[in-house]
Amino acid sequence: MAIITSNIIFDLVGLVIVVIFILILYFKRAFNYWKSKNVPYVEPIIPWGSLVPPHKRTEPIGDEVARIYRDAKKKGWKHLGFYILNGPIFMTTDLETLKCILTKDFNHFVDRGLIVNEKVEPITGHIFFLGGKKWRNLRTKFTPTFTSGKMRHMFETIADCGVKLEQYILKEISYHEPFDIKDILGNFATDIIGSCAFGLEINSFTDPNNPFRLMGRKIFLRSPVGNLKFLLVSNFPSIGRLLKxxxxxxxxxxxxxxxxxxxxxxxxxxxxxxxxxxxLLIDMKNNKDASKQPGDGKCLTINEMVAQCFVFFIAGFETSATTMAFALYELSKHLNIQKKVREEIDRVLRKHNDAVTYDSISEMKYLRQVIDETLRKYPAAPFITRQCVEDYVVPGTDIKIDKGVRVYIPIKGIHYDEEYYKNPEVFDPDRFTDENKQKLKPYAYIPFGEGPRMCIGMRFGIMQSKVGLVSILKNFKVSLNNKTKEPLKFLAASMIPQVEGGIWLNLEKI
Known part of the structure; x- marks a missing residue:
């Protein structure tokens, strides 16, 4: 019996050794991809590829991608490759090539390369993840939602939420406690999206633990296991589908x-x-035109409606709350800029009978410069992705990006590039005066992406960010509280910039 057991153990050990050997050969072959194309690349390690393994990560992946960009620029690389697990990733430091990928030759890069598995997880079938014909049809249908006319119609709702924000701060300020500003602005943005997207009164300020806020907090934080699962599904989609x-x-x-x-x-x-x-989604669901087929993005099932509402919620509340929080953080450190913003707010509101309206907000150009500079330093999406859907030769080179290869767009890396921004660590809204914007190289500023897949809700996000900032700055002076740990350290597990320990500010009634 002991001999049989030993033989079984010996056979299992032998099998494990063989499997490991095969996997090593597989990864070595996969890691030869960029070398065979004579493209400079970041050295990978088996099995993780070129990036830090999820269980060892100490910085967000967006910061690591920005670092890869910086290192490539220092080496004079215009084009480079790296690996995530076994998957080859293409990246460029050349803005002309970036223009081709995002806009000029967009048909080669229509998809984001993000995994959609509507059978197992229908909520992933939203406009941000989708590609191909279905994405095009949805984009066409949704674009009218964000016209000037629709923005004006939604403005009253946003302004009402701004009043609730003011009232909440006035009530809480008497306790002389610092504010976790991101949390407060998360309540503000959640109320807006709840009303504009779902038609629901959420009242986050009176019920900060309402389900929308609780779910919102869960969405953007991944555990190391969650990150590993995401890597596995992204690089081995067939395995992900098989394992559901x-x-x-x-x-x-x-x-x-x-x-x-x-x-x-x-x-x-x-x-x-x-x-x-x-x-809008209900009208699409009830569209009985015989030419419309389920799954084509022209008419919707209830599961497809859920997916679109979900992405509208997460994109609308978290990105705007993050942008407003970082703007106030910078203004708390640059009191001269804060003073200038407040003077503009007071001046414009006096012209409009002290009313926060669509027109008065639109006139606040320096406030928009502050938001633009905030988005440069703290882009809500530090990088975005595209996937090659048809073999593509990079203009002016013999580099061929094969169908299926993903492309990373290093937004944060570009935004901190000294070739385009002098002293990029410095917060300077004057970078975005009308005159200076004309001097800025195209595609050197892309916080919302660019091209046909540019963020569809950009104008909505800017509008609600302006209202939130005006609601605070016209009434309160903002200063930094020592509970804020500097220099800021970002949560490694978060998909968007989130600060460890939070951003704590003092608000003083004017």
Whole structure:
């Protein structure tokens, strides 16, 4: 019996050795991809590729991608490759090439290369992840939602949320405690998106632990295991589908599915019509035109509606709250800039009978410069992706990007490039005066991406950020509290910039 057991153990050990040997050969072959194309690349390690393994990560992946960009620029590399697990990634430091990828030759790079598995996880089938024909049809349908006319219509809702923000701060300021400003602005943005997207009154300031806030906090933080699962699904999609791996917390999926289904049922049962994003989706769902086919992005199933509402929520509340928080952080450190912003706010509002309106907000050019500079230093998406859908030769080179290869656009790396921005670590809104913007090299500033897949909700995000900042700055002086740990350190597990320990500010009534 002991001999049989020993033989089994020996056979298992031998099998493991063989499997490891095969995997090593597989990765060595995969890691020869860029060398065979004579493209400079970042050395990989088996099995993680060129990036830091998830369990050893001490900085966000966006910062690591920016560092790869900086190192490549120092070496004089215009084009380079690296690996995530076994997957080859192309990156360029040349803005002309970037223009081709994002705009000029967009048809070669329509997709983002993000995994959509609508059968297993329907909520991933939203406009941000989708590619091809379905993405085009949805984009065409959604674009009118963000016209000037629709923005004006939604402005009253946003302004009302600004009033609630002011009232909350006035109430809390009497306790003389510092404010976790990101948390407060998260409440503000959640109320806006809840109303504009779902037609729901969320009242985050009176109920900061409402389900929308709780779910919002869960979405953007991944554990090392979650990051590993994302890497696995991204690089081995067939394995991900076979194992039916899900990227989102099931509780998040269940919550948003229930909210959308219940709201749609209520509206249809009671014949309720609203001028909001959900109503657009309901109209698409009920589109009975025989030429429309389920799954084409022209008419929607209830699961597809859930997916679009989900991405509208996460893109609308978190990115704007983050931008406003970093803007106030910088203004708390640069009191001269804060004073200049407040003077503009006071001057413009006096012209409009002290009313925060769509027109008065639009006139605040220096405030927009502050937001633009904030987005340069702290882009909500430090990098974005594209996937080659048709073999592509990089103009002026013999480099061929094969179909299926992903491209990383290092937004934060570009935004901190000294070739385009003198003293990039310095916060300077004057970089974005009308005159200086004309001097800025095209594609050197892309916080919302660029080209046909540029962020569809950019104008909405800027508008609500302006309202939030005006609501605070016209009433309160902002200063930095010593609870804020400097220099700022960003959470390694977060997909967007989040500060360890939070951003704590003092607010003083003017």
């Amino acid at each position: 791996l899900k990227l989102l917390d099931p509780e998040v999926t269940k919550f948003f599915t229930k909210v959308v289904i219940d709201t749609v049922n209520y509206r249809e049962k009671n014949n309720v019509q609203r001028h909001d994003f959900l109503q």
